[in-house]
Amino acid sequence: MTAKRVLVPLAEGFEEIEAVTIVDVLRRAGVEVVVAGLADTRVVGSHGIALDADTVFDGVDPASFDMIVLPGGMPGTLHLLQDERVLEAVRALHGAGRHTAAICAAPRVLAAAGVVSRVPVTSHPSVRGQLGDADVRAEPRVIKSGKVLTSQGAGTAMEFALELVAELCGRERADALAAAMVVPR
Secondary structure, three states: OOOOEEEEEEOOOOOHHHHHHHHHHHHHOOOEEEEEEOOOOEEEOOOOOEEEOOEEHHHOOHHHOOEEEEOOOOOHHHHHHOOHHHHHHHHHHHHOOOEEEEEOOOHHHHHHHOOOOOOEEOOOHHHHHHOOOOEEOOOOOEEEEOOEEEEOOHHHHHHHHHHHHHHHHOHHHHHHHHHHOOOOO
8 A cells, every 4th residue: 555645734833732743643554745935945834933844845746746735824724715726735635535634723725725615624813714614613613525625723723733644544544553652542
């Protein structure tokens, strides 16, 4: 079985806890994660922490990935929303039956791409009214609706990342990682 591939686009002003948790946990699970900066390989988060992306977004073929995961944060989410390449990648992966995932404010990007119409989702409370005609819910903290996964924010990043692992690698792998990292389940 070939390793699963996940694309994590990073925009200036991303939420650091979310991005690092997603990338770290997926890599611990043996998933190939490619972090792609929208404009450059050095991307500064919303709290001034800079990360080095693996590549720039124009250097990847989104169709070669099993999943795209969008970290939230402000103004990072706004930058993702304004980038037609990101919206098209979300649409293309969704249309191909692949996974799309977003946390915090980033479910707004899924809504803008048109992939959560009447689909149960969650998000940061501050953007729940900005998700179009999605079926927005306050609970649970992580929602899986078919191939769409959403979560609420920095405080739910570990749960979200482990759910991504469960989706790509199986519940047993996610549970083993949770135990190794002493994450309550």
